[in-house]
Amino acid sequence: MKAITCSQWLRYMTLALLIPVYAQAAEPLTSWNDGPSKASITTFVQAVTTDGSKDFVPPAERIAVFDNDGTLWSEQPMYFQVLFSLDEVKRQAPQHPEWKETQPFKAVLENDHQALAAAGMDGLLKIVGATNTGMTTEAFTANAKAWLAKARHPKADKPYTEMVFQPMLELLNYLRANGFKTYIVSGGEVAFMRAFAEEVYGIPPEQVIGTTFLTQFQPGDGNPTILRLPKLVHNDDGPGKPESVESIIGRRPLLAFGNSDGDLQMLQWTVAGNGKRFAGLVHHTDAKREWAYDRESKIGTLNKALNEATTKGWTVVDMAKDWNRIYPFDSHQDN
Known part of the structure; x- marks a missing residue:
């Protein structure tokens, strides 16, 4: 083996030390266009994760909650x-x-x-x-x-698990890379979401919260099962969301993202906590690449929450302006 000189060794060590720095400095959220929405996210994350910052939050308290329908994946033409x-x-x-x-x-x-x-x-x-x-x-x-x-989506002719928003996948990864624990808190039924959430979003079943049916233990003949009964136990929508967050997570979220009036109380509960907090809304404004709807829509109505977001300075993500990609199968689009 050929010996290396002291100067070569120093160069190798310097490079090795710099590699993590370069990786950390790599541009996050590449499907997000530069602008106020992206800046509000990165500024918030830097503030609460930088040791010594007045807004620093210990990793154990970095809880991020996301609605699913209309926030992490599409919800049109029907849930x-x-x-x-x-x-x-x-x-x-x-x-x-x-x-x-x-x-x-x-x-x-x-x-x-x-x-x-x-x-x-x-x-x-x-x-x-x-x-x-x-x-x-x-x-x-x-x-x-x-x-x-x-199954295939009627408009895109893609599997439903590909109708997820690439920018939100990047946001989930970005938050986890910065010590956040990510949860789904959705009006969707919990078992249905658990069937795909870990594979699609990287969110394990125990971090998926949703509407629940009554279940009953069945001893069987040495093969116990859990039976799903046709009785609704909890509607995880509106005020049901902060109620389930308090009951299951036991910590007030540091960051919450939704897209409709059904998420309003979860966002209100999040920002009412002490210290720096983040509330975000995905605003469906892109009729060409996805759908455009808000106040008058029967699905994903965004009216009261949009008003409150505007009044209180929450981050409202304009899908048409803020995202250069919608789905993973889309190509980058300059706006």
Whole structure:
């Protein structure tokens, strides 16, 4: 082996010491355009993670919570779990011959959109309850994963797990790299989200909080299971979000991100804490690459939360202006 000189050794050691610095200095949030939204995020993170800063927060207290539908992935033309449930009506129909003559299931089987719309929210809740419960948690998770593996979004013709927002994936990674623990706190049903959250977002099941059905332990014959019952236990929307955060996490979040009025109370609860806090909203303004909607939308209504964000100086992410990519399969787009 050829000997190295003292000066060569010093160069190698200097390079080795600088590599972590270069890596740390690498540009974070590459799918975010430079501007106030990106700056507000990086400035906040630097302030609460820099040792010696007046705003420094210990890693154990760095809790970040995110809504899912409309915040981490798309929610149009309908919440994805509802689309899953509609498909499940058709898949499970042979085991339920009565559905052929019973609304709202009859409307789904006959593709009668008018009758389905007339059934309203009560009809959708019946569909979700009938297709998402009455089985073990393992069976439901298997059903959800099977659907996610083969179903395609009606507009993009992509798997639903690819309809996630690339900028938000980068934000999750950026926060975790800076000592944050990331949680999903969503109105979506918890078991459905747990079927994909770890693989897609890097968020493990124990850090997924959502709407829950009643469950019941079944001893079985040496093979115990957990049965999902058609009774709603907790609606994780609106005030239900800070309630579940307090009950399950036990710490007030340092950062919260949402996209609708259903996230307002979670954002209010977050910023009401002591010290520096961050509240963010994803504003769907890009009709070309995604959708544009807010105050009048029946899905993901953003009205009261948008008003409060404007009044209180929360970060409102303008999707069309602030993101140069929407989905992982998109190419970089200069705006």
